[in-house]
Amino acid sequence: MLIIHFDFVVAELIFLGGVGELGANSVYLYIDGTGIIIDAGLHPRKRDKDALPAYESIIGNPVDLLILTHAHTDHIGGIPYLLKFFPHTKIIMTKATRDLAEIMLKDTAKLLQTELVAEYSIDNLSLYKPEVLENIWMLMDGYNYYEGIKFCGYAGRSEIKITLYPSGHILGSASVKIDFGGESLLHSGDIQFINQAVIAGADLPKHHIEYLLIESTNAGEPNLPDYNDEIKRFSKYVNQIVDKNGSILIPAFALGKTQEVLKIIYSLMQNNSIPNLTIYTGGLGKIISGFYDKYCYSVPMVKPGFEISDIPQEYIIWDELLTGKYFKEPSIVVASSGMMNKGTASYQLAQRWMKLKNSGIAFIGYLDESSPGYELLHSDMNKDFKFAGKKERRMCEVKNFRFTSHAYLNDILNYISDIKPSKIYINHGDLLSSENLSMRISQNLNNTQIYLPEKKKTYKLL
Ligand SMILES: [Zn+2]
Structure with a gap:
């Protein structure tokens, strides 16, 4: 689907995977001429093209930057596939995710070339060869948490600021805040608010966020054990x-x-x-x-x-x-x-x-x-x-035993009550979880628009 960019269109979202399910997580964000993709996952159960984000649906749109929230395969396993469509994409993440992504992607490639070799096309398998992966590391840059990263795409008309916040999920995991045109968007990534045994709980911005993309893995289980x-x-x-x-x-x-x-x-x-x-x-x-x-x-x-x-x-x-x-x-x-x-x-x-x-x-x-x-x-x-x-x-x-590294429903609701977003897009959860989270948010906040996004559909922000 080609988006026609009239002058008044400033920011849009297109989910390319990971909505209504846990899988090939990826979302496209168009901000005033700059194209950003957050995460490029590989679905753990689906195979070949069905396991990968729908990048063919954004061909013709600018893609300048890929931001990785963390190094789990359902968030990074589709990077080689993304680069097939958009080879000049710069890739940013936290420094720890930079280290982990390299070994995790090599591990995924090994799995595809051995156990799953019969279930992928030769074309897609060729993207995961060691010599191809070597080039990917060169495109990756690691940043510190809280460090403001200024960015403007090739055809971008204004500068945006990206900040990575600790999301409490695994080593290096981040929630991504993007400031543009006086507004803020936050993509939670995989998030856990409480301390686990090793990783400290998330530390997210406390001020008002206009647009929130939130994961909902555990939102269908209100009685998840402590x-x-x-x-x-x-x-x-x-x-x-x-x-x-x-x-x-x-x-x-x-x-x-x-x-x-x-x-x-x-x-x-x-x-x-x-x-x-x-x-x-x-x-x-x-x-x-x-x-x-x-x-x-x-x-x-x-x-x-x-x-x-x-x-x-x-x-x-x-x-x-x-x-x-x-x-x-x-x-x-x-x-x-x-x-x-x-x-x-x-x-x-x-x-x-x-x-x-x-x-x-x-x-x-x-x-x-x-x-x-x-x-x-x-x-x-x-x-x-x-x-x-x-x-x-x-x-x-x-x-x-449920040692979960994802947020409990009540912690998500409390955070949302604090930042009072105008629009919330629920992702990274099955349908039951997404619907339950949507229902619970609407009980608390009257003026918030809540979306259970459809894959490949365009959502206008501004
Ligand atoms: Zn994860």
Whole structure:
């Protein structure tokens, strides 16, 4: 769809993915001649073109700048695809996201070239070759939080100011504020207002914001359990398994969840809530923990200076995965992937783990309904079930804990009441969450227009 820019059109939004779902997050913003895209995600379940943002719908419009909110794949996995359409786009983000994006994108590329190779077209796969990715790093610039970044696109008619605020989701995550023509727009990105175990809660602008783009991941669950209550429940579970002389397997996303759960476990050991067990980690999670340590003073942390490497850890040896010491003595194993995707360490470990009556598995993150992790969590003890297409039987305990890195509904509502936006665009949530958030906001604010945006539709701001 080509937008015809009359003189009176100053600012517009087009959502290119990530509305009514969690997926290929990306939104286009046209401000007085300058074209900006915020995030370029890859959908975790869809494949090929369906997994990528609808960039073909904005061909003909200026695209000068890509701003990344954080380094999760559903926000950065589509960068090579974006550059196919708009090769001269400059890319900005926080310094930590700059570091993380490089390893996360390489990991995504590896996955596409191996496990998913049959499900993508040759054209799209060619965008993820190492030599192509090398050029992307050169386009990326990292900035500090709160640093005002002035920008004007090639055909821009006025200067805009971009500021990145800590969004409390993972290392380097940011909410993006854009000031233009005397007004402000805030894109929340993935956001968490409360302190997690490692990353401090979001610190956002408190003044009036005209336009707010807000995520709604948890907005459909008004009774989501309290973070600290979940820690207590987790502690009880660990003790229960250890009392039976068993070990606990924690499938965790390498970026974010791994570091948070390591800190939770360590704190529980420090205050004697659980015994001092050997903790096993490894793979991508270990590399990413190194970046958490690198930024432990410069990024808002609950305990500045605390390093994940201060937590005693043994490393998982891939060749000895199914014969490790954790099968012989009570231990905790934190292994990716969080959803137990086929071929990953947590998937391999689960096959032996689930046969052990005295052991337990603790899920701590989002599980897609089609994932092996979801199948295992919803299986019945001592009954056959399908695990990634294979017949299995589970004898071990399985529980799910909600250490969420996304905002609770009430925290979102409180923030919105503070900044009183004129227009709110709800994204990054399923339909139920988006509708529930919309309903709750409209109960509080009468003069705010609320949108559940449609993909590829143009929304005029000014
Ligand atoms: Zn995220």
